[in-house]
Amino acid sequence: MQKPWDDLDRRAINMAKVLTADAVERAGNGHPGSAISLAPIVYALYQRYLTHDPTDPHWPGRDRFILSGGHASLAQYTQLFLAGYGLTLDDLRNYRSGAHTRTPGHPELGVTPGLEMTTGPLGQGLASAVGFAYGQRYQRGLLDPDAPRGSSPFDHRIWAICGEGDLEEGVSAEACSLAGDQSLDNLTVIYDANHIQIEGDTSMVLGEDVCARMRAYGWYTDSIDFVQPDGSYKEDLSALSRALDQAGEITDRPKFIKVNTLIAWPTPGLTNDASTHGSPLGAKALADLKSLLGFDPNEDFPIDEEALAHARQAAQRGVRAHADWDRRYRQWRKDNPKRAALYDRIRRHEPPKELDSAIDELENELHVGDSVPARQASGRVLNAIAPIMPELWGGSADLGSACMTDLEGADSFAPAGRATRQFPKANPYGRQIHFGVREFAMGAITNGILLDSDTRPFGSTFFQFADYERPAVRLAALMDIPNIYIWTHDSIALGQDGPTHQPVEHLAAMRAIPRLAVVRPADEFETAEAYRHIFEKSDTHPTAVVLSRQPLPNLAATAARARQGVSRGAYILQEPENRLDMLIMASGSEVQLALEAANRLAIEGIGARVVSVPCMEWFEQQDQDYRSWVMPEEIRARVSVEAGLALSWQQYLGDAGKAVSVEDFGLQGDGESNLIDYGITADHVVDAAHASLLKVGRCGRRCYQRK
Numbered sequence: 001m002q003k004p005w006d007d008l009d010r011r012a013i014n015m016a017k018v019l020t021a022d023a024v025e026r027a028g029n030g031h032p033g034s035a036i037s038l039a040p041i042v043y044a045l046y047q048r049y050l051t052h053d054p055t056d057p058h059w060p061g062r063d064r065f066i067l068s069g070g071h072a073s074l075a076q077y078t079q080l081f082l083a084g085y086g087l088t089l090d091d092l093r094n095y096r097s098g099a100h101t102r103t104p105g106h107p108e109l110g111v112t113p114g115l116e117m118t119t120g121p122l123g124q125g126l127a128s129a130v131g132f133a134y135g136q137r138y139q140r141g142l143l144d145p146d147a148p149r150g151s152s153p154f155d156h157r158i159w160a161i162c163g164e165g166d167l168e169e170g171v172s173a174e175a176c177s178l179a180g181d182q183s184l185d186n187l188t189v190i191y192d193a194n195h196i197q198i199e200g201d202t203s204m205v206l207g208e209d210v211c212a213r214m215r216a217y218g219w220y221t222d223s224i225d226f227v228q229p230d231g232s233y234k235e236d237l238s239a240l241s242r243a244l245d246q247a248g249e250i251t252d253r254p255k256f257i258k259v260n261t262l263i264a265w266p267t268p269g270l271t272n273d274a275s276t277h278g279s280p281l282g283a284k285a286l287a288d289l290k291s292l293l294g295f296d297p298n299e300d301f302p303i304d305e306e307a308l309a310h311a312r313q314a315a316q317r318g319v320r321a322h323a324d325w326d327r328r329y330r331q332w333r334k335d336n337p338k339r340a341a342l343y344d345r346i347r348r349h350e351p352p353k354e355l356d357s358a359i360d361e362l363e364n365e366l367h368v369g370d371s372v373p374a375r376q377a378s379g380r381v382l383n384a385i386a387p388i389m390p391e392l393w394g395g396s397a398d399l400g401s402a403c404m405t406d407l408e409g410a411d412s413f414a415p416a417g418r419a420t421r422q423f424p425k426a427n428p429y430g431r432q433i434h435f436g437v438r439e440f441a442m443g444a445i446t447n448g449i450l451l452d453s454d455t456r457p458f459g460s461t462f463f464q465f466a467d468y469e470r471p472a473v474r475l476a477a478l479m480d481i482p483n484i485y486i487w488t489h490d491s492i493a494l495g496q497d498g499p500t501h502q503p504v505e506h507l508a509a510m511r512a513i514p515r516l517a518v519v520r521p522a523d524e525f526e527t528a529e530a531y532r533h534i535f536e537k538s539d540t541h542p543t544a545v546v547l548s549r550q551p552l553p554n555l556a557a558t559a560a561r562a563r564q565g566v567s568r569g570a571y572i573l574q575e576p577e578n579r580l581d582m583l584i585m586a587s588g589s590e591v592q593l594a595l596e597a598a599n600r601l602a603i604e605g606i607g608a609r610v611v612s613v614p615c616m617e618w619f620e621q622q623d624q625d626y627r628s629w630v631m632p633e634e635i636r637a638r639v640s641v642e643a644g645l646a647l648s649w650q651q652y653l654g655d656a657g658k659a660v661s662v663e664d665f666g667l668q669g670d671g672e673s674n675l676i677d678y679g680i681t682a683d684h685v686v687d688a689a690h691a692s693l694l695k696v697g698r699c700g701r702r703c704y705q706r707k
Contacts, residue, residue: 002048002245005237009047011307013040013235014293016078021267021289022301023074023095023103025280030096030105033264033276034163035075038192040235041259042067045159045190046079046314049244053318054084057113060347061325063156064116064132064452068125069163069192070106071278077103077112082311085114089301109451109479117451118479121471123169124444126189129160130175131448133187133254134433138413139453141429142390143339144332149251153329158452160189164202167191167210171472174441179254180218183415183428187254188247194263200274214256222247223258226265233265266292346391346454349482351535354388359532366524368559371551374588375488377527378547379404382458385531386410386431394458394484395433397442397469403460403488403547407432433457439465443472443483450481456535460486463503463546466510476542477515483542484534489549490520491643492662492678493589495671502666502674508647510544517617520546520642521566522591525558526614529566533618537567541617548589550671555592558612565612569619570630574598576607581698582637582689585611585652590641590660590680597639597685608689609635616648637692643680656695658688 016039024030046052051063067076074095081087087102095103102112106120116132119125136156144152166172179187191210195202211221224239240259247255264276268288281289287297295302333340345352362384386392386407393413400406411430412423419426423434435442442459449457461469466487476483492502510518519534521527527547534543557573565571570585574595582601586594591612598608611630613619619627631638631652638657640649646659653659660679667674675681 002241005241008307008310009043009237011294011304012082012311013043014295015302015304015307016043016082018290018293018295019078019081019092019301020074021281021286023092025283025286026093026300027096028280030074030280031071031278032074032281033196033270033273034069034072034192034194035078036267036276037194037261037263037265038072038075038161039078040237041161041190041192041240042075042079043082043311044237044240044244046083047311048241050159051156051321052314053322054080054086054114054315055319056322057085059322059325061153061156061322061329064158066116066119066125066129066132066158066160067107068119068129068160068166069122070119070125072163073103073105073107076107076115080112080114082308082314084312084315087113089303093301117447118475121475122165123171124472124475126160126162126166127171127175127441127444128448128451129158129187129189130179130184130441131445132158132452133179133184133448134182134413134445135449135451135453135455135457136186137184137428138393138431138449139455142455143343144336145429151328153325153332156186158187160187161192162189163192164195164206165197168206171440171444174438175444176214176219177217178435178438178441178445181414181418183218183252184254185251188244189254189256191256191258192261193258194261196263196272196274196277198274198277211256211258218253219256220247220250220253221256221258223260225260227260227262233262235265268292342390343454349454349540352388355385355532355535358385358388359528363525363528366528366554366559368554368556370524371553372524373549373551374490374521374523374527374547375402375404375549377521377524378486378488378531378545379406380524381528381531383408385535389456389535390431391455392458393431393433393455394446394460395435396460397435397439397465398437399461400432400434402462403486405458405460405486435459439468440472443469443476443485446483447472447476447479447481450483451479456482456484458484458486460488462489462501463487463506464489464501466503466506466544470509473510473516473542473544474513477513480515480540481542482540485542485544486547487544488547490546490588491548492666492674492680493548493550493643493671494666495669495674498668499666503644504662504665505645507546507642507644511616511648515541517541517543517615518546519543519615519618520588521614522588522612523552523554523558525554525562526566526612529562530614533567546588550589552589553592555595557595557610558591566614567618568622568626569615569617570611570613572609572630573612574610576602576609579607580609580635581607582609582639582693583611583631583635584608584639584641584685584689585613585631585649586641587613588642590643593680593682593685594641596682597689600682600686601689606689606693636696637689637698639685639688639692641680641685643675643678656692658692660684660688
């Protein structure tokens with residue numbers, strides 16, 4: 001039984017409240033209300049429930065805590081300060097103070113010691129917490145599957161706090177449904193039910209019984225009230241502890257504990273006031289709060305030294321827990337040398353040494369002239385490297401067979417009782433993930449997997465439906481984590497299902513996300529080389545692999561040059577025999593059209609260099625000499641060819657270039673007809689080439705014949 005909460009705990013909580021209020025007042029903006037009323041809950045977690053070591057925020061054996069409602073960031077910052085994570089009083093004073101602050105308005109990964117992820121877009125923290133639980137379970141199964149429950153150095157828990165806004169966002173429903181299906185007993189979520197959001201009382205927009213909803217998903221639920229039956233208020237840490245202790249005994253479900261609170265309690269005149277959600281308390285209310293909690297109303301950022309010393313004992317407890325973990329970890333390494341070597345490699349984020357040979361062997365089996373959909377080429381690569389990369393796992397949003405991302409012979413990641421006729425092999429440590437039709441949750445969960453574990457997840461869907469996933473993609477790019485998105489059926493060449501399924505603006509939209517690399521390979525050779533670079537590159541930027549549904553011919557030119565070229569983002573695929581008159585640039589399925597057009601132009605005496613551009617972002621990482629060599633500035637006659645918007649090609653077209661593109665939504669009809677109707681043909685590329693040459697005052701014989 002844990003010792004009772006005492007007066008020093010209460011004083012430390014009160015100190016966190018006034019530090020929160022002072023930080024927002026000094027900044028002139030922020031969200032004080034939820035952070036103030038959350039103080040006792042977050043304090044209880046950091047002092048009694050989280051296994052953590054403030055002296056080593058990156059200790060692998062730590063529990064993970066995610067504050068999903070990132071606007072309440074000060075609820076976490078103050079506890080990191082109290083627990084001894086190295087945050088200083090000046091850090092709290094500099095809340096929201098600019099580019100160099102360690103206490104930004106919303107938690108940002110890598111900025112503040114002790115934070116596990118960037119939160120702020122509501123719902124994503126909660127959804128990613130589900131991913132953290134996925135990642136913990138899979139890595140445990142990869143490295144220590146037979147250890148008794150709770151004895152492995154890879155056993156840790158995931159804790160999250162959410163609010164009404166998180167639960168209103170649809171992504172939380174998607175992810176929480178999956179968490180219940182997966183029986184993620186390593187996940188505990190506390191719901192701060194203060195019934196307030198920016199527009200006021202939430203009763204107008206959140207009327208359901210949230211605990212009943214979570215039970216329907218398969219969660220264990222409990223509820224406690226800080227608001228007492230007589231209307232009084234008691235921050236009942238004993239009741240909270242009982243609920244957390246009881247939840248800890250549940251071993252077959254994720255846990256959800258609702259705590260009814262009053263925002264900003266006990267701020268005089270502003271408790272339960274919606275204004276405190278997003279505005280400073282004001283000088284009078286702040287002074288009154290300090291007086292009520294026993295602090296000098298005229299002192300900014302007051303410190304109760306005795307209470308601070310009491311809270312700092314969390315660091316001592318953490319060091320002891322870390323030492324105990326070290327002993328278990330050393331024994332595990334001794335008993336499991338092969339798994340320890342695997343762990344060392346994936347901790348260093350290194351691919352297996354056999355990766356190159358596995359891809360080389362695959363490429364040796366490819367044949368120039370064969371026509372293969374890029375999605376099929378992708379599936380072949382994944383299955384070629386899966387045997388040597390046990391850390392590689394993933395799945396699709398109900399489209400595995402269409403995206404061709406199923407891993408051959410892999411068990412499904414699910415409790416055995418969830419096996420189906422189609423997927424009869426299910427176990428909690430399987431590597432084939434089934435997300436259902438939940439693209440946004442897929443993106444958030446794979447983000448969480450990356451943040452919690454050292455494994456390499458991927459998720460897949462049709463490119464059109466990447467729209468549903470995009471907010472998670474953006475957050476991955478913002479956090480700079482190496483997620484892998486496999487998006488197929490990449491253009492109007494899909495046909496069949498009509499314009500609702502045909503992406504047009506998506507390449508430009510995804511290329512607009514900073515740090516996201518968008519790769520569109522031309523054939524099997526470029527696809528294989530794209531994956532080689534994804535796993536070998538030194539940066540941690542996320543990558544989208546965008547793939548065709550329709551067959552693409554394997555090109556002799558890519559067979560010869562893709563190994564050196566794809567990793568550089570753009571490369572010279574074919575040179576004219578004599579003089580260089582112009583450039584034809586293309587990606588993916590349109591590279592074959594660029595080659596055909598260049599060959600026709602050669603007959604007319606026009607020298608066209610064909611540049612394959614599988615990834616603009618990788619190309620922009622190259623030095624200026626290489627970029628100028630591939631696309632010389634003096635060659636102003638240029639054509640881009642891509643079955644999507646031309647927007648992202650403008651940087652390469654210059655003042656005389658012409659784009660062969662799709663500038664409207666797709667069409668009904670078969671894919672080949674759609675391409676013809678929109679001019680995605682070699683004939684149109686040739687016409688565009690002549691138009692560009694005319695613009696710069698140079699022309700081949702065909703142009704003169706037309707005059």
